[in-house]
Structure formats: structure tokens, C-alpha cells
Amino acid sequence: MNKVKLKFLDRAIVRPGGWMVFSKSDAIEFIDACKKEHIPILGIDGFYIDEEHVLPAMANSIDYSAGDTGDNKHEEAINFLLDQDESMYFEIVTADVA
Numbered sequence: 001m002n003k004v005k006l007k008f009l010d011r012a013i014v015r016p017g018g019w020m021v022f023s024k025s026d027a028i029e030f031i032d033a034c035k036k037e038h039i040p041i042l043g044i045d046g047f048y049i050d051e052e053h054v055l056p057a058m059a060n061s062i063d064y065s066a067g068d069t070g071d072n073k074h075e076e077a078i079n080f081l082l083d084q085d086e087s088m089y090f091e092i093v094t095a096d097v098a
Contacts (some may be wrong), residue, residue, distance in 0.1 A: 002097050004033045013049065013089065021047060021089040028081050030092055035074035040064075044077055047089045060084055065093075071083040 005020065008030050010038050012020040022030055031041060046060030064073040081090065 002037075002094060004030065004037055004039055005094070007010055007031055007033065013078050015054070019091065021049065021091050024084055024088060024090065027090040027092055028078055031074055031077050031081070034074055034092075034094055037097075039097045041073050041077045041092065042095055043093040044080060045091040045093070046084060047091070048087065057088065059087060 002020075008022070008026065009020070011026045011030075014020050027044070034041060042065040043063045044061060046057040048055040049058060062077075064077065077092075084090070092095050
């Protein structure tokens with residue numbers, strides 16, 4: 001787990017297996033922190049979560065793992081999140097960086 005994930009652990013909903021999802025505002029702050037630490041963003045997966053269900057929302061997800069590896073996609077990822085519903089939660093997939 002990279003140091004940004006450790007820093008944001010208390011702000012995430014942590015599911016079985018260590019799966020972390022963030023509110024929209026926390027996801028934006030998480031991506032900004034990753035940018036400062038030069039941790040590449042590989043993708044964002046959107047979910048609707050209530051007390052009983054986790055519903056993946058593929059239309060609210062994006063993959064940055066292919067393409068230009070010189071651009072870590074932080075600004076594009078933040079702009080993507082700004083267009084999403086406030087009630088959603090997001091898994092932010094990052095490169096494995098210590």
C-alpha cells in the first residue's frame with residue numbers, strides 16, 4: 001500500500017480484502033495527493049453504495065492504464081470526477097509505488 005493510500009485510509013470505506021472506495025470529494029483530494037507524490041492514476045471505478053448493496057456503475061468508470069505513460073492523468077481524472085454525482089463512491093486504481 002503506497003503512502004497516499006495509508007494517509008487516506010481513515011477517509012475511505014474499506015471493504016473485505018482491503019478494497020477502498022472514497023466519496024467524490026475525498027477521491028479528488030486523493031488524486032491530488034497522488035499527483036504531488038508522482039503516483040500514476042490507472043483508473044477510476046464508480047459505485048453506488050447503500051447499507052445492503054454495492055452497485056458498480058461502468059458508465060461512471062474510466063481506464064487510464066493504456067496509452068501515454070508519460071502523462072499520469074491526474075488532471076483528467078479530477079475533471080472526470082467533477083462531472084460525477086455526489087452520491088457516488090469511487091475506487092481509485094494507482095500504480096504500485098512504495
